[in-house]
Amino acid sequence: MKPKELLNRKIGTIPPSGIRKFFDLANAMEGVISLGVGEPDFDTPWHIREEAIYAIEKGRTFYSANAGLPQLRQEICRYLKRRFHLEYQWESQIIVTVGGSEAIDIALRALLDPGDEVIVLSPGYVAYEPCVRLAGGVPVIIELKEEDQFKLKKEQLRQALSEKTKAILINFPGNPTGGVMTREDYAEIVPLIRDAGIAVLTDEIYAELTYSGQHCSIAEFEEIHDQVMLISGFSKAWSMTGWRLGYIAAHPDLITAMNKIHQYAIMCAPTISQVAGMEAMAHGDSDVQMMKESFERRRNFIVNGLNRIGLTCPMPQGAFYVFPSIRHTGLSSDEFCEQLLAKEKVAVVPGSAFGISGEGFVRISYAYSIEEIKAALQRIEHFLKEL
Ligand code: PMP
Numbered sequence: 001m002k003p004k005e006l007l008n009r010k011i012g013t014i015p016p017s018g019i020r021k022f023f024d025l026a027n028a029m030e031g032v033i034s035l036g037v038g039e040p041d042f043d044t045p046w047h048i049r050e051e052a053i054y055a056i057e058k059g060r061t062f063y064s065a066n067a068g069l070p071q072l073r074q075e076i077c078r079y080l081k082r083r084f085h086l087e088y089q090w091e092s093q094i095i096v097t098v099g100g101s102e103a104i105d106i107a108l109r110a111l112l113d114p115g116d117e118v119i120v121l122s123p124g125y126v127a128y129e130p131c132v133r134l135a136g137g138v139p140v141i142i143e144l145k146e147e148d149q150f151k152l153k154k155e156q157l158r159q160a161l162s163e164k165t166k167a168i169l170i171n172f173p174g175n176p177t178g179g180v181m182t183r184e185d186y187a188e189i190v191p192l193i194r195d196a197g198i199a200v201l202t203d204e205i206y207a208e209l210t211y212s213g214q215h216c217s218i219a220e221f222e223e224i225h226d227q228v229m230l231i232s233g234f235s236k237a238w239s240m241t242g243w244r245l246g247y248i249a250a251h252p253d254l255i256t257a258m259n260k261i262h263q264y265a266i267m268c269a270p271t272i273s274q275v276a277g278m279e280a281m282a283h284g285d286s287d288v289q290m291m292k293e294s295f296e297r298r299r300n301f302i303v304n305g306l307n308r309i310g311l312t313c314p315m316p317q318g319a320f321y322v323f324p325s326i327r328h329t330g331l332s333s334d335e336f337c338e339q340l341l342a343k344e345k346v347a348v349v350p351g352s353a354f355g356i357s358g359e360g361f362v363r364i365s366y367a368y369s370i371e372e373i374k375a376a377l378q379r380i381e382h383f384l385k386e387l
Contacts, residue, residue, distance in 0.1 A: 014130045018353025022337060026347035033376045034347040035364045038175060038321070040239040040295075044276070045287040048238065051279035055272045062271060066263040067255075068096025068247070069274045075281040076247050084207070084217045086230070092252040095262055096269045096277075100205045100233035100246040101127065102262070107201050107229050107248060108135035108167075110257040116166035121152060122355030123323070125175045125203065129355065137166070143357035146325065149314065150179030154188045161192070167199035170218065173206040173318020176354045176363035180317040183216040190221045199254075200228045205246070206319040208237035208288050211296050215318075219249070226251045236320075237288050238280040243273040295320050298366040302373050306364075309381040320367045323351065327360045329387055336362060343386070344379035 019036065026032045043049075067073065073090040080086040088094060097103040104127060108118070114136040120128045122141045132139045142160050144150040152170060172181040193200060200218055207215040219228040233246025246269075248258065262268075280287075299316065306313040306324050313324035326336045333350035340346050349365075351358030366373060 010133055010136070013133055017126050019126060019349050022341075022349060022353070023347065026341055029341070029345060032341070032345045032347055033372055033379065035366070035368055035373070035376055036347045036349050038365055038367070039241045040236060040291060040320070040367050041369065042239040042291055042294075044238065044240050044243070045280075045284060047283060048240070048276050048279045048287075052243075052272050052276040055275040060271055060275055064096075064268045064271045064274055066268050067094065067259055068269060069271070069278070072096055072274045072278045072281075075278050076249070079281045080230075080249065084215065084220065086217060086219055086249070088249045089252075093249055093255055095248050095255055095259055096274060097233075097246045097248060097262065098244045098266055098269050099235060100203060100231050102266060102269075103231040103233070103246050103248040104128070104131050104169075104201065104203065105135070106258045106261045106265075107199075107231065107250075107254075108132055108137060109261050110254065111135075111167055111199055112137040113166075115164065117162060117164040118166060119157070119160045119168040120355075121170060121174075123150070123176055123351060123358035123361070124169075124355055125171055126353060128169050128171075132169070138164075140165070141356060144177070144179065145357075146314075146361075149317075150174060150177035150323075151181055151185050152189060154192060157189050157192055161196050161198075165196060165198050167201055168193070169201045169203070171203040171205075173210055173215075173316075175206065175319055176321050176349070176351070176358065176361075177323045178316025178319045178321050180210060181216065181218075182213065183220075186216060186218050186221065190218070190224055193227065194223050198227065200224065201231060202228060203231045205232050205236050207232065209292055209295060209320060210318045211292075211299065212317055229254060234277050234280055237291075238284055239287075239291060240273075240276070240280065243270070243276055245269055245273045245277045295366065298368070298370060298373060301370055302364065302366045302377070305373070305377040306380075309377060310384055311380070320365055322364050322366060323361050324364070325361050329384070331387075333359055333362055340380065340383050344383045346376045346379045346383070 234240040351361030
């Protein structure tokens with residue numbers, strides 16, 4: 001018997017992450033400037049870390065309620081109301097999860113029967129398609145267009161819907177494009193979603209990093225509120241990637257179902273991280289604001305720089321990624337990134353890692369210092385001249 005033969009059929013269809021593969025290569029080299037990884041470069045604000053230290057000192061080292069510490073769930077509800085005018089009941093409508101990642105997984109596992117279709121946007125976050133497949137679903141891809149600023153359009157949604165559609169997974173502000181949807185953009189697609197009666201998994205983990213105007217959540221639309229499962233977390237806004245803390249807010253019936261998966265597979269999110277999360281939401285507004293302003297400065301700097309050196313790049317309205325087209329170089333996105341790494345020691349991510357319509361683009365994260373961005377831009381400029 002070969003151990004491989006023990007594996008289920010689904011797992012064989014899942015490729016390893018295109019980001020990780022590339023960065024293992026970059027990590028093995030010296031002197032590389034990496035603008036690759038999707039996480040803020042700030043330390044978690046000290047008052048948040050301090051609360052976690054106190055939690056350990058006070059012996060808060062036990063399981064919490066499955067759905068999370070009541071105080072944290074209350075804090076999340078207050079936050080969602082304060083920031084996005086969203087009403088949720090803490091006892092019945094929130095589960096605290098191990099990052100937004102777990103929230104995506106339990107939502108899909110609670111919803112899908114084998115063969116159910118889930119509409120996934122491409123280019124999109126690398127985990128979506130694999131998570132749909134692992135939950136027994138079939139991803140149906142909508143190819144977002146650069147000329148639409150990578151927004152979801154009504155006609156595209158209409159064409160993707162079928163009898164088998166169970167859900168759509170959306171992410172605005174988006175990874176890797178930085179695309180956002182305004183209230184007017186959502187208003188176009190909401191009637192279709194209402195009539196189709198499908199679930200909307202909305203990953204709003206970059207909500208705080210919206211640079212022009214206020215973030216609009218699709219959960220704000222009353223007529224589909226009960227269909228929407230709002231996924232978010234602490235990784236990006238409070239720079240807490242390693243704490244593994246997120247949450248999902250949804251109708252009580254959906255929460256009850258997801259909590260079954262969560263309680264048997266996970267038990268609860270780490271209690272110490274939950275205490276830190278309470279502090280983040282209660283007293284972290286100025287940190288969020290400071291980090292956002294810093295990201296905005298870096299965004300302006302990198303977009304101007306890229307356009308100056310000949311990589312045409314629109315100004316993304318959210319998250320901390322730029323997604324310039326590299327088509328004019330004649331290279332595929334994989335070739336571009338491999339050659340840029342080999343010749344100039346700059347690591348960025350091929351757009352192809354984010355799905356079929358990412359080809360022809362590269363994702364550059366600007367969650368790095370201005371000095372690093374400046375040095376990387378010089379190297380990219382040299383690379384382009386030599387091509
Ligand atoms: N959603 C998106 C769009 C992301 O970019 C990420 C992290 N890169 C996640 C979810 C997962 O975040 P976490 O599990 O750390 O909350």
